[in-house]
């Protein structure tokens with residue numbers, strides 16, 4: 389069973405090919421042009437997808453050493469995401485599947501992030517808890533049986549990756565802030581600045597990062613006025629410590645409450661070293677299993693959509709209709 393997956397939900401053009409749940413190729417064309425704007429420019433993103441997509445499909449086929457005729461299923465992200473960007477990949481995939489008479493799956497982007505962990509362990513099966521931590525999402529799902537995703541918690545305001553990006557900018561570290569903060573934090577003391585862990589006293593599974601973002605802004609302003617002496621590295625490390633603590637403690641609470649032994653962590657922020665270390669500690673302490681996708685599947689990519697498509701195909705699901713369009717705002721549920 390060969391599945392070709394396409395993701396153009398935001399600023400990366402992603403095409404991947406999966407054979408029986410094993411990733412054969414994963415081509416990502418990243419759009420560096422947004423860095424100059426400090427964030428993603430939607431109109432430029434969709435135009436760049438249009439230029440890159442066909443070449444990415446060819447490269448993915450070549451990388452997998454297969455031809456288009458051999459592909460059984462074409463899966464593409466229907467949403468959520470930027471509408472113009474989604475339209476490019478989704479319409480292309482529909483056209484390709486229709487013309488070549490292949491099964492077509494309209495995919496939810498978050499289902500892709502969750503199933504990206506299959507690339508690390510093809511035997512992964514529910515039940516598990518999934519934390520998606522990216523620039524657009526901070527969501528906790530309970531996956532009880534294959535194909536069902538129950539949203540049990542989410543951010544009340546900003547996504548954690550967005551907070552990393554904003555704080556990275558405040559600290560003059562550039563965009564995207566996540567990798568820059570984690571690098572700067574290596575030389576810093578995580579307890580140098582007393583940020584508080586968001587929603588520390590809660591008993592539920594929510595997240596919140598706007599207060600922490602604001603606290604970071606106030607810290608930088610106080611530093612600029614000479615009221616506190618703390619280095620950029622110390623601020624980066626201190627911010628990262630509490631952001632990670634919020635993610636790990638809430639996810640651990642959910643696993644405990646729902647009696648799940650397996651946790652999947654995905655999305656761009658899953659690349660964060662401090663987050664991985666904190667989950668490794670939890671894994672040992674609680675005897676849990678915490679699974680991360682391999683590095684090139686953390687951020688948006690086509691292979692994760694192909695993996696999620698493969699899971700649907702393995703359940704024997706019929707293809708989706710061609711007369712559906714993109715859904716920029718779409719809650720994963722079912």
Ligand code: KG4
Nearest residue numbers: 522523524549564566567656657660687688
């Ligand atoms: O999943 P992704 O590529 O796109 C979205 O769907 O949002 O995630 C991108 C986000 C950005 O906010 C970026 O700063 C963050 O992931 N990120 C990180 C790291 N690498 C990427 N955040 C923290 N630490 C990292 N090492």
Ligand code: ZN
Nearest residue numbers: 501522687688
């Ligand atoms: Zn994503």
